[in-house]
């Protein structure tokens with residue numbers, strides 16, 4: 288019997304017993320719902336973490352030369368911590384050395400940061416991130432200027448007392464008034480506002496717009512680092528293919544500059560976006576390890592339910608089987624009929640699970656800060672697992688059906 | 701002459717084991733049936749009529765003896781071959797109709813063609829023809845429960861005919877029908893026989909057996925008598 292015929296037959300017998308069919312496929316439905324929803328959330332988080340988190344905190348195609356890592360999610364040992372503290376700071380001279388020897392085409396920005404209060408006409412905004420940086424910092428961050436302008440390399444050379452504000456800081460201090468040309472006080476040091484950066488939005492509910500940026504040569508520089516010291520040298524490769532080469536070259540240059548022997552480990556940190564994401568990587572790996580268990584249990588239960596329903600169905604339809612055999616159905620025809628029916632039943636459950644999983648993912652995205660993005664491969668996997676579970680669950684009942692003696696089956700009431 | 705023999709039974713036995721007891725339903729049957737014969741099988745209840753029909757229909761296999769159908773030895777066949785023979789060579793009509801209740805008359809008649817691997821269009825055309833042959837051209841889309849007993853049995857006959865079987869077997873086809881309807885059904889068998897169909901029919905009713913031109917009597921699993929009916933209005937004589 289051709290497959291299409293068998294599927295049509297299966298659908299009609301499923302339709303004939305709607306309620307029973309529905310209950311029999313609840314297990315598969317739940318399993319596939321889990322699969323789709325969890326994968327959606329993890330994938331959504333992945334996209335969010337790599338695009339937004341890494342992009343916002345480190346920058347695309349960007350890495351940092353630092354004394355210690357700035358993202359230390361997960362636990363750090365006491366010994367590791369002490370080793371980090373013993374490392375020399377990155378200096379202006381280190382940065383100059385790397386910049387002048389670097390062959391891979393990259394953009395540099397020296398940077399220092401701290402948290403400070405920023406005030407204007409008696410209004411104080413606390414806990415503002417102060418960045419004292421080179422002019423290239425704006426380019427590395429992909430920040431667009433909403434009002435005014437960013438400062439220039441010339442202004443950095445000229446020790447200009449200028450500042451560019453984050454969106455939220457500008458709102459808080461100026462509340463709709465024009466901030467351009469106004470003099471604000473950063474930790475007591477006056478700077479003239481020349482621009483406001485376009486709104487960046489939130490990351491896990493934390494505003495990304497509470498900052499002020501001044502030239503690395505401005506008075507505010509005193510607030511971030513001692514003279515000659517910087518927090519990091521930010522390095523952006525001009526294209527993604529050069530990232531690896533750039534990272535290696537910076538590492539080698541620093542080892543040479545610091546006179547490290549081959550046996551000695553680096554006494555500096557190269558922080559990449561992947562590095563910052565390692566903690567998330569761990570979480571998502573655990574989720575992906577737990578997922579098969581979760582989905583597997585539901586599918587096994589679902590398969591057992593389907594198998595029992597199919598066994599009942601075989602008994603109920605003994606006479607039908609007898610009729611079909613009397614009219615020339617081979618064992619393989621009967622076998623195929625029930626396996627296809629079981630697979631169709633299970634696939635129907637999987638299809639419902641896919642819809643439910645997608646809906647669940649959307650609901651989660653709507654009511655929680657968790658981003659969810661449905662992964663096409665999880666839909667494919669859901670369909671595949673649905674068919675597989677149904678076929679496996681159908682084999683035993685189908686075998687029972689195919690082995691019936693036609694006369695006994697026909698005599699069955 | 702042997703070319704004409706469709707069915708040949710030689711020393712056929714069929715024993716059932718009921719717990720420790722052996723039931724000998726058939727105790728050595730020898731029988732030949734030729735092309736375009738119209739045979740009635742009669743005999744008291746329990747004499748082995750149904751058992752023999754099931755063997756003839758390849759629904760069952762004998763415990764002993766040999767059975768040739770169209771020159772092929774059915775008593776040696778394996779499961780799949782028997783299924784193929786049931787599908788291609790045999791049309792079986794049951795007392796209880798044995799239609800699929802959820803399927804239309806047309807779909808029921810198409811069923812043997814599904815297992816024969818016929819295409820959808822071919823199936824439909826042949827099933828329609830078969831239903832027209834039994835006078836049900838206007839009831840093709842009815843479900844069995846929307847048809848009278850006589851109409852159901854005609855659907856079953858159409859289904860038995862649709863694969864152009866070598867032999868049409870019917871085990872008490874009028875057993876569940878009133879006498880008027882029985883006459884109707886017997887006219888259908890008569891017409892099929894006059895068109896060249898070989899027919900074997902089991903019945904308790906002498907009136908029904910009178911339609912056949914040969915009557916085989918069974919008793920205790922053996923052929924008790926085998927005689928030609930006096931010619932009557934069945935259309936074809938022996």
Ligand SMILES: Nc1ncnc2c1ncn2[C@@H]1O[C@H](COP(=O)(O)OP(=O)(O)OP(=O)(O)O)[C@@H](O)[C@H]1O
Pocket residue numbers: 716717718723724725743744745746747748749750751752
């Ligand atoms: N499956 C079975 N198991 C055991 N004994 C059986 C089985 N089928 C038939 N028999 C026995 O075989 C004998 C012949 O039965 P069969 O059904 O062939 O009789 P029959 O001539 O068709 O009778 P009836 O006119 O009542 O239909 C009976 O004694 C019956 O009890």
Ligand SMILES: [Mg+2]
Pocket residue numbers: 749750751
């Ligand atoms: Mg009988």
